[in-house]
Amino acid sequence: MNRSPEHRPTNRFRRHDIRARRILAAAFASLLVTTLASPVHAQMQQGSDLATVSLKAERSALVPGETNWIAVHFAIEPMWHLYWKNPGDSGQPPFLKWDTPDGVSVGEPLWPAPLRHVSPGDILDYTYDHELALLVPVTLDRTVGPGGSVTLTVNADFLICKDVCLFGNGSDTIALTVASEAEPSGAHPLFERTRRFIPREADEASELNIETSWSDATLRITVPGATGLVYFPERGEGLADAVDLIEHGQADGDTLRIPFDDLGEDVAVHAVLTITRAGETTHQTIRVPTPGHD
Amino acid sequence: MKLNRIAAALACTAIAVTGITMTAAAIAGPSHDKATVGHQAPDFTLTDFNGNSHTLSEYLEDEKVVVLEWFNPTCPYVVLHHDKQSTMADLSAKYGKENVVWLAVNSSNTENPGYTKCADMIEKWNVAYPVLDDSDGTVGKMYGAMTTPHMFVINADGVLVYNGAIDNDSRGNKSGNDKVNYVANALDELLAGNAVSMATTKPYGCSVKYAK
Numbered sequence: 001m002n003r004s005p006e007h008r009p010t011n012r013f014r015r016h017d018i019r020a021r022r023i024l025a026a027a028f029a030s031l032l033v034t035t036l037a038s039p040v041h042a043q044m045q046q047g048s049d050l051a052t053v054s055l056k057a058e059r060s061a062l063v064p065g066e067t068n069w070i071a072v073h074f075a076i077e078p079m080w081h082l083y084w085k086n087p088g089d090s091g092q093p094p095f096l097k098w099d100t101p102d103g104v105s106v107g108e109p110l111w112p113a114p115l116r117h118v119s120p121g122d123i124l125d126y127t128y129d130h131e132l133a134l135l136v137p138v139t140l141d142r143t144v145g146p147g148g149s150v151t152l153t154v155n156a157d158f159l160i161c162k163d164v165c166l167f168g169n170g171s172d173t174i175a176l177t178v179a180s181e182a183e184p185s186g187a188h189p190l191f192e193r194t195r196r197f198i199p200r201e202a203d204e205a206s207e208l209n210i211e212t213s214w215s216d217a218t219l220r221i222t223v224p225g226a227t228g229l230v231y232f233p234e235r236g237e238g239l240a241d242a243v244d245l246i247e248h249g250q251a252d253g254d255t256l257r258i259p260f261d262d263l264g265e266d267v268a269v270h271a272v273l274t275i276t277r278a279g280e281t282t283h284q285t286i287r288v289p290t291p292g293h294d
Numbered sequence: 295m296k297l298n299r300i301a302a303a304l305a306c307t308a309i310a311v312t313g314i315t316m317t318a319a320a321i322a323g324p325s326h327d328k329a330t331v332g333h334q335a336p337d338f339t340l341t342d343f344n345g346n347s348h349t350l351s352e353y354l355e356d357e358k359v360v361v362l363e364w365f366n367p368t369c370p371y372v373v374l375h376h377d378k379q380s381t382m383a384d385l386s387a388k389y390g391k392e393n394v395v396w397l398a399v400n401s402s403n404t405e406n407p408g409y410t411k412c413a414d415m416i417e418k419w420n421v422a423y424p425v426l427d428d429s430d431g432t433v434g435k436m437y438g439a440m441t442t443p444h445m446f447v448i449n450a451d452g453v454l455v456y457n458g459a460i461d462n463d464s465r466g467n468k469s470g471n472d473k474v475n476y477v478a479n480a481l482d483e484l485l486a487g488n489a490v491s492m493a494t495t496k497p498y499g500c501s502v503k504y505a506k
Contacts, residue, residue, distance in 0.1 A: 040377055043370065089440040090501035092464060121401075121431060121504035123440055157465075159370065164407055165500035167370040 044167050050077040050160045053170030056187035061179035062150055064140045072154050074132040080162045081127040084114035086235045088125035092159045099153040103144040109134035112197030113274050113283035124246050133194040148178045199272045199283040212288045217260045226254040228276035240266035240290055267293040328438035331493045335454040336436045340426035343413050357450045358395045365398035366408035366442040367415030369500035374466045376419045386423050389481050398425040401434030403505035431504040441499030447480045456480040458495030
């Protein structure tokens with residue numbers, strides 16, 4: 001850098017000069033971007049700005065032979081929402097693509113229980129606002145041993161909506177050491193609060209004494225002691241589709257009566273219940289065979 | 295005279311039977327207050343964004359098959375089919391030659407960008423078929439339109455024969471035999487004089503932005 005006096009701007013003008021140049025540069029860049037970007041690209045950029053994607057590890061290292069939990073965290077702009085794995089009547093869940101080294105496997109995410117989102121026209125969706133953290137299990141095969149380092153990259157496509165909807169995309173990379181032991185990381189509080197929203201497995205519910213029974217094509221679900229219940233249906237091959245959930249998918253008290261249309265060949269009902277009981281809220285997966293499929 | 299009494303008896307029976315039939319239809323009707331596959335599609339009259347009026351039953355009187363495409367030009371899934379891909383333009387042009395009428399319906403409320411930007415986007419995308427203004431949402435709610443796009447196919451007898459997604463490719467990245475266009479298949483089956491084999495699918499897209 002040439003520091004001779006004749007090339008250095010005088011102090012009086014220096015700060016203004018730099019600021020002016022920065023303003024001009026920014027104006028030019030945004031003009032360029034606006035001119036070159038098609039409306040489709042501009043929309044995508046807007047969507048991407050509305051949710052920030054980041055990867056967080058639960059522990060300080062990845063441990064071979066154990067399930068290591070990584071969170072894909074979406075920080076969602078206030079008033080906007082993302083969708084659950086079953087989005088409901090409209091919308092789409094985020095779609096994750098991973099870049100992982102050999103020997104490292106990333107499994108299916110655990111989804112926290114969502115919220116009901118009812119829009120005019122009787123449209124019922126299942127959504128998240130403020131934040132979404134998907135918990136993803138990472139395992140290492142025998143080729144990955146302690147002492148090395150593993151880099152994971154996630155790329156997430158998402159639909160983010162308010163009164164309009166936008167596509168967005170975000171990615172993040174995390175580098176983790178591989179060790180035979182690990183400690184809770186600084187992201188531990190995120191994992192703690194997220195786990196409270198991950199529904200417990202169906203067979204982990206014995207103390208709730210959930211009762212279910214069919215009456216024609218209506219499934220009665222009773223959770224003794226509950227003061228409020230919310231029903232979130234899971235979709236899939238062979239799973240029965242409930243109807244009229246705006247009216248029947250939520251109830252004060254201890255009982256839901258979930259109507260189904262034509263059960264046909266469907267073998268089971270899979271759903272998540274959000275249960276308010278004794279002043280606490282818990283989330284529970286239920287799996288109930290349809291009549292004749294016990 | 296005997297003949298008169300027989301005629302009167304027959305007339306009374308006919309009236310009674312008609313009354314019972316009509317009552318039965320009225321009872322059957324309300325359980326399907328939204329358009330239902332296999333039943334008559336609800337009639338409607340709407341004005342398009344060029345000020346022209348369109349009535350479903352008039353198209354059906356001309357024995358046309360009618361496709362309804364729920365539309366919101368700011369929805370990324372509609373953009374997918376009108377900008378990134380030319381699904382709707384291609385299908386409407388192709389089947390237009392076979393007497394199929396293609397109508398878009400916009401049920402976005404008047405304050406939503408999906409409505410305020412509609413006229414501009416129709417021009418920008420060169421949408422060659424009518425886009426109907428359903429901003430008070432009446433027709434959308436009659437059909438149970440949930441998403442944009444949400445597709446309905448009505449046969450020439452006025453029966454709703456398809457309700458659902460445009461295709462199986464919400465991410466817009468399938469090709470070859472993996473990519474299935476449900477509306478094209480339904481139209482092909484109808485034009486061949488066959489029943490629609492895949493009559494209902496789950497539509498994908500943004501929620502319809504109905505008025506409150």
